[in-house]
Amino acid sequence: MPTMPTPHTEVRDPLANAAIAAELAAGLNAGAAAISPKFLYDALGSKLFEAICELPEYYPTRTEAAIVARHGPAIARAIGPDCTLIDLGAGNCAKAASLFPLLHPAQYVAIDISHDFLRDAIHRLQQRFPHIEMTGLGLDFSAGLELPGVVRREKRLFFYPGSSIGNFTPDQARAFLQRMHAQCEFDGALLIGIDLVKDSATLDAAYDDELGVTAAFNLNILRHVNRLLGADFKVPQWRHRGFFNEAESRVEMHLEARQDVRVTWPGGAREFRAGDTIHTENSYKYRQAAAVGLLEQAGFAAATVWTDPDQWFALIHARALPA
Numbered sequence: 001m002p003t004m005p006t007p008h009t010e011v012r013d014p015l016a017n018a019a020i021a022a023e024l025a026a027g028l029n030a031g032a033a034a035i036s037p038k039f040l041y042d043a044l045g046s047k048l049f050e051a052i053c054e055l056p057e058y059y060p061t062r063t064e065a066a067i068v069a070r071h072g073p074a075i076a077r078a079i080g081p082d083c084t085l086i087d088l089g090a091g092n093c094a095k096a097a098s099l100f101p102l103l104h105p106a107q108y109v110a111i112d113i114s115h116d117f118l119r120d121a122i123h124r125l126q127q128r129f130p131h132i133e134m135t136g137l138g139l140d141f142s143a144g145l146e147l148p149g150v151v152r153r154e155k156r157l158f159f160y161p162g163s164s165i166g167n168f169t170p171d172q173a174r175a176f177l178q179r180m181h182a183q184c185e186f187d188g189a190l191l192i193g194i195d196l197v198k199d200s201a202t203l204d205a206a207y208d209d210e211l212g213v214t215a216a217f218n219l220n221i222l223r224h225v226n227r228l229l230g231a232d233f234k235v236p237q238w239r240h241r242g243f244f245n246e247a248e249s250r251v252e253m254h255l256e257a258r259q260d261v262r263v264t265w266p267g268g269a270r271e272f273r274a275g276d277t278i279h280t281e282n283s284y285k286y287r288q289a290a291a292v293g294l295l296e297q298a299g300f301a302a303a304t305v306w307t308d309p310d311q312w313f314a315l316i317h318a319r320a321l322p323a
């Protein structure tokens with residue numbers, strides 16, 4: 001019996017518990033309290049995000065998938081075969097898997113902060129595509145993007161779908177794209193999904209859906225923080241807020257105290273008055289020209305932009321220019 005190949009997986013950058021606690025405490029103590037959106041993704045949070053992607057209100061996932069379905073052959077021609085497909089924020093690896101029949105990558109490298117979720121997904125994927133060499137890396141790539149030696153240097157294609165770039169501020173996004181560029185070698189490129197500006201009602205509904213799945217996703221961060229920091233947040237004391245801030249061109253998610261609340265954790269405490277908020281996420285929406293400009297500022301030449309008929313979402317292939 002031939003043996004099934006096993007993907008290589010490793011946790012490269014386990015954030016020290018003390019550093020995580022310090023980061024969380026600093027955010028909770030800040031004048032405008034905040035929790036980084038990366039803490040939305042514990043195992044349950046990753047599953048809730050998968051459910052969000054199925055919601056009728058949450059258009060980005062299906063719009064991006066429709067762009068891939070419609071322009072697949074052109075995308076394959078632009079990228080060519082045998083790339084090293086590096087999937088940033090791979091989650092359940094489904095988006096990258098949909099590209100395999102188009103791109104025929106030589107190696108697939110899945111990176112996600114939620115390592116347990118990733119490990120299961122990549123093991124399942126390896127069964128379906130035994131001929132592709134696979135590596136799973138559990139790392140917080142927002143903090144640094146040093147790739148280990150197992151990642152091929154040739155034809156690196158950074159795949160950053162779903163408009164995850166929107167969860168950074170534009171300055172952070174530029175710096176992150178520059179770090180990607182530095183890892184591109186001489187023939188690297190980027191395939192990135194970027195959500196475009198649209199009417200507020202569509203954006204508000206996408207981030208505050210009727211079933212309350214996004215609310216559960218946002219509230220779940222409190223349980224995650226309780227575990228990581230030893231805090232005593234009580235979920236029923238908080239409500240989800242998600243809305244488009246047109247002036248900043250971003251959707252914001254907050255948690256709002258339903259009543260006066262005192263939250264404590266080892267070495268700290270904070271009082272919140274009813275109506276006070278904790279900022280948990282920004283999701284920036286770009287105009288197409290601004291998205292292309294951002295890539296160019298980071299050293300990429302935005303070769304091709306594919307979009308949907310409503311121009312709600314853009315998938316951009318950009319080659320790394322020599323530094």
Ligand code: AVI
Pocket residue numbers: 052060162163164165166167206207214281282283
């Ligand atoms: C992962 N990221 C691109 C999602 C977004 O749309 O900003 C996260 C999300 N937050 C609420 N719904 C989805």
